[in-house]
Amino acid sequence: DxxxxxxxxxxxxxxxxxxxxxxxxxxxxxxxxxxxxxxxxxxxxxxxxxxxxxxxxxxxxxxxxxxxxxxxxxxxxxxxxxxxxxxxxxxxxFPFKIPGTLPKENHETVCNFCSVGCKINYKVLSDDVYYVSNNTEEIMNSHNNGYLCVKGKFGHRYLTSGNRIETPIIKLNGKASEVKTDEAVQYASKRIKNIIKKYGADSVAIFGSPKMSNEELFLLQKFARAGLKTNNISSFSNMISDCEYDSLDDSLGLTVSTTSMDNLMNADVIVAINSNLSEDNLIMELKIKKAQKKGAKLIVINSSEIKITKFADLWIDSRKGTNTILLNGILSELIKKGLVNEDFIKTNTENFSELKNMLQGNNAEDVCELTEIDIEKYKELTHLL
Structure with a gap:
């Protein structure tokens, strides 16, 4: 007009x-x-x-x-x-359509793909439609600062896959049949009672999923010990991995970390040994990179050229299977040069004299020959430490 x-x-x-x-x-x-x-x-x-x-x-x-x-x-x-x-x-x-105008609820939880326990936030439209969106203030201020790896961000999609088993299945007369949950629980209870009655409580074992929370695992072991009267408790992780999950029990009392990831920010030197952080612990890698910006030195000890080696201040490419020899050599060098904290050792450790005796005879030339690393790299390694 x-x-x-x-x-x-x-x-x-x-x-x-x-x-x-x-x-x-x-x-x-x-x-x-x-x-x-x-x-x-x-x-x-x-x-x-x-x-x-x-x-x-x-x-x-x-x-x-x-x-x-x-x-x-x-x-x-x-x-x-x-x-x-x-x-x-x-x-x-998305594997589904999400109209942007529909209301979404925030549901905070913890990622269960590894032991880091990153906080994640689900945007929930319904019981079947949800996705991860770490943009809330609470999540941004968590220990992972809202950052996630590919498993934390997209790994939940198996929950919405069409081939997921959602109903109990019992094999009767050689045929697998879907049943109601109550019926499956009663059937399992009856079979377990018969096995214990015939063979004893030690004939029963409980395996926990590595995706279970600490609270769920506590209830599971309580069910096993108080309910089934058995101490045969293990994890499915032990069935699919060759790792020794109790390898530090004799040294530390328990195979756990003696520090937290947040303490990396105060470190002068960080050593990553036999670990592919980019694949297994991206959040740890991000904290290490942040610490490097504050001046921390990163030493990577790995026989493979993994992604994080290009960010390392020093990469020790030792021969596979020789890192124990390398660590013994490092300990020997530090003790010889008087670079160990004697007060800390007296207060917090035992059998240090036996360790010193065991390390006698270690020298740089033999360590480098067995581990196949360059002598100059070895000297730089002990100097940084």
């Missing part, structure tokens, strides 16, 4: 095709405002640099290098870029 002409006010418009090639992450540059939060998170916090600005000026856009699919870059699929993006230009590729 007003015959307004806006042609002089219109300008160039950028139009891009969304990138859906990643199984978990969608990139839609049309929504990007070039704030750079994802770029800084990926490069400065994670030190991965899978994303960066491409082109200059008005044509600048956030993309992987050479416009490759994210899976063909060094992207670790952690999804932390999703939570920092304010416009949805980087979003989760």
């Amino acid at each position: 007003f015959e307004a002409d806006i042609s002089e006010l219109t300008g160039e418009v950028r139009k891009y095709l969304p990138d859906n090639r990643h199984p978990f992450i969608t990139l839609d540059p049309n929504k990007c405002i070039n704030c750079g939060k994802c770029v800084r998170t990926c490069s400065e916090i994670l030190m991965v640099s899978a994303l960066d600005f491409v082109n200059r000026g008005f044509k600048a856009i956030v993309k992987p290098a050479m416009e490759k699919p994210l899976l063909e870059t060094n992207c670790i699929s952690c999804g932390n870029c999703i939570d920092v993006c304010p416009t949805g230009a980087i979003s989760e590729k």
Whole structure:
């Protein structure tokens, strides 16, 4: 009606095709405002640099290098870029449709994929529709600062998979049949009672899932000891892993850490031995990288060139299976040079004289020959420690 002409006010418009090639992450540059939060998170916090600005000026856009699919870059699929993006230009590729206007409830919990216990927040629309979004203030102030690995961010999807077993199954007369939960509990109780009556309580063993919380494991062992009268309690982890979960019991009394991850920020030297942090403990790796910015030195002892070796101040590529020899050699050098804390040893340790006697005869040349590491690297290692 007003015959307004806006042609002089219109300008160039950028139009891009969304990138859906990643199984978990969608990139839609049309929504990007070039704030750079994802770029800084990926490069400065994670030190991965899978994303960066491409082109200059008005044509600048956030993309992987050479416009490759994210899976063909060094992207670790952690999804932390999703939570920092304010416009949805980087979003989760959901296995279901989520209308943005539907109300969502925040449900905080703890990730159970490993023992770090990262805090995570679920956005819940219904019992069957939910996803992880660590952008609440409480989560951001937790010990993992809202950051997650790929398991914490996307690992819950098995709960919504179509092939998940949701009802009890009993094998009767050679045929597996679905039954009600009460019927399955009664059947299991009857069979266990018959086994104990015939063979004794020691014939029964309880295996706990590594995904169970400490509270659940406490109730499980109480059920085994008080209910079934058996001390045969173990974890499914022991059935699938060759690790010795009690290897430090004789030395420390219990195979647990003697410090916390937060103490890494006060460390001068950090040694990562026989561990692939990028795969097994990304949050620990992030805290180590943060400590490095404060001046901490990182020593990686690993026979394989893993991802974190490129961030290490010193990489000791010892021959596989010789790290015990290497550690004994390091202890021997520190004792010879008088670099051990005698007061701490007297107050907190036992049998130190026996340890000194056991280490006699260790010398740098023999250690380097057996571990196949360079003598100069070995000297630098003992100097840093």
